Amino acid sequence: MAYLIDSLLLGLVSLILACPIMIFTLILPAARANEVERFDPGVIVSFLVGYAAIFVLQFGLAYLYLVEYQLRTGQTVGKRTMSLRVLPVRPDRPLDRAMLVRRWLVQFVAGGFVPFFAWVDGLWQLWDQPLQQTLHDKAAETLVAKVVQ
Known part of the structure; x- marks a missing residue:
């Protein structure tokens, strides 16, 4: 249960932080390419950059939460809720x-x-x-x- 709580918390924070990345690197370039009605190689590069940024963001948030935050007490929010400690x-x-x-x-x-x-x-x-x-x-x-x- 602690793992589920921590996963939901990390997922929510990731989603909030990833939304601007998705808008500026995925959605806006695709919309501009549709307006021009031609294939733009920059759209693919933008997709790859956005995807890589979200990937790095998720691993970075997991590190901060599961290493740095947990270092203080041996607990995350989920572990504290379930009365567990590393x-x-x-x-x-x-x-x-x-x-x-x-x-x-x-x-x-x-x-x-x-x-x-x-x-x-x-x-x-x-x-x-x-x-x-x-x-x-x-x-x-x-x-x-x-x-x-």
């Missing part, structure tokens, strides 16, 4: 940026480019013993634990 496996180590970057790289970068990796990563916790870690938690040497309030 903790290091070794209790003598503090949660640091390097752990969260490894977690983000495996979850989003590998999950975004390797087919079906996101599914395997998320389902891994169902058979992992004893800590029920996902693959991105294993890579970062972290675990997600319930916070007692």
Whole structure:
């Protein structure tokens, strides 16, 4: 449930920030090309630039939210709502940026480019013993634990 809350929040912020990019790099150039009624190679370049900008925006927002924001308390909005926290496996180590970057790289970068990796990563916790870690938690040497309030 925390993952869904975080995904909805990230998706909403991405949509709000991506709308101006879509208007200026996708919609307006296509409308100008239709007015002239001829093919303009600049439209394709504009589409590619807009698509790349939205792609970079989404990865950047995910990094800021899942690494920098989570670094303060080990929680995102979704994790806080569900009373969860990311903790290091070794209790003598503090949660640091390097752990969260490894977690983000495996979850989003590998999950975004390797087919079906996101599914395997998320389902891994169902058979992992004893800590029920996902693959991105294993890579970062972290675990997600319930916070007692």
